Amino acid sequence: MPDLSINFCGIKSPNPFWLASAPPTNSGYQIARAFDAGWGGAVWKTIGETIVNVSSRYSAVHYANQKVMGLNNIELITDRSLEDNLREIRDIKKRYPNHALIVSLMVESKRETWHEVVKRTEDTGCDGLELNFGCPHGMSERGMGSAVGQVPDYACQITEWVKEVATTPVMIKLTPNITDIRYIARAAVRGGADALSMINTINSITSIDLDTFVPRPAVRGMTSHGGYCGPAVKPIALNMVHSVAADVDMPRRVPISGIGGIQSWSDAVEFMLLGATSVQVCTAVMHYGFRIVEGMIEGMENWMREKGFAKTTDFIGKSLARVADWGDLDLNYSIKANINQQTCIHCGLCYIACEDGCHQSIRMERRGETNYYEVKEETCVGCNMCSIVCPVEGCITMLDKTNGKPEMSWKQYQKLLTEGKIAPIQPPVHV
Ligand SMILES: Cc1cc2nc3c(=O)[nH]c(=O)nc-3n(C[C@H](O)[C@H](O)[C@H](O)COP(=O)(O)O)c2cc1C
Secondary structure, three states: OOEOOEEEOOEEEOOOEEEOOOHHHOOHHHHHHHHHHOOOEEEEEEEEOOOOOOOOOEEEEEEOOEEEEEEEEOOOOOOOOHHHHHHHHHHHHHHOOOOEEEEEEEOOOOHHHHHHHHHHHHOOOOOEEEEEOOOOOOOHHHOOOHHHHOOHHHHHHHHHHHHHHOOOOEEEEOOOOOOOHHHHHHHHHHOOOOEEEEOOOEEEOOEEOOOOOOEEOOEOOEOOOEEEEOHHHHHHHHHHHHHHHOOOOOOOOOOEEEEOOOOOHHHHHHHHHOOEEEEEEOHHHHHHOOOHHHHHHHHHHHHHHHHOOOEHHHOOOOOHHHOOOHHHOEOOOOEEEEEOOOOOOOOOHHHHHHHHHOOOOEEEEEEOOEEEEEEOOOOOOOOOHHHHHOOOOOOEEEEEOOOOOOOOEHHHHHHHHHOOOOOOOOOOOOO
16 A cells, blocks of 8 residues: 655644645644545644725636636634634644644734744644735735735845744745745745745736726625635746756755646646645635545545555656756757547537647548648657647647657757757748
């Protein structure tokens, strides 16, 4: 049986699946049910400043027949009292000593205030702290959340204050609402962070009611920009996890907890292949409930067994070396599309996509009542678009036509070109 357990900067967890700090972790009642369902850990909904929330709070983007491609929220941190939260955290840690229980914190940017909340929180026996430097709405206007996470000096300073008194590992949760996440990640690590988590939500306005002209979610005829999350943000989160995990200028390597759009075991594996040690989930649990973790555990176990991985560290970071600078990619590698005439349903989607939007490399031929489609190999650039739009699984495949040509990166190409050793590569000629 593969071992799913992880050791996250000293915090042990029976599996890498953690609940993200959000509504599913707002109370001891919920976290107990989540741990009973199989979640390995949880990051308690952010505690700290006293706040008041608005109604309504969420809006979503649906795509085709799929509900909640993305979720937007204008909710703040917990509106429950600090005392209630701390009492329940203590109780949960006692009842579930082998689960990872991390508490998310956000208070005003004053050293004494941070010291106090850290001491009171750690007094509960929790396993670690996550500093919320990522919330992009409401709290940021008050100088907290992403207002801290967008300025490297602030992120470094507050991390230092927390590390002055913290006795458990300190994880910094990063905002994606920046130009290059690595600068904040480095600053947090310089400040002494033991771990990083990413991403918090992305600034967004999801939609507008075309009758009332009010964007959603509406609060008495008005809205405010909110935080976007859910399946739509996964590619952005994966890229950010990779850029931090692969950052050569990082002062120190620290474990990463990957967050953003995770709803299945395979999503989780992808984050871990790019360097995450644990993953956190919010939207998928808000949509489908705690029990999705059963499929996540089973799916990861099956996949590990199939691949021959005995433990999670056998595959964490395994895809990191597979992401390179564009300039290191092989210009001589060549693939061409191939349409299987036996399975083609003659819908013409590949033709339209290629002819109007891409590289005019599919030939259409009318035979009787039916249109037939064939790839023009001489001009096909191997862009993948026809296989992406084809509704028949496996009908369009991309075939390797490199024909033994040696590898040549753009960097090598530039050098050979400058030395006059090769002629410029010409793009395909369309007739
Ligand atoms: C309604 C809602 C409330 C959230 N509240 C918090 C919070 O209090 N603290 C925090 O660090 N992140 C909060 N988040 C962000 C999530 O923890 C998570 O970073 C984000 O939703 C991306 O993960 P997902 O795509 O799985 O939802 C909240 C997200 C949602 C949807």
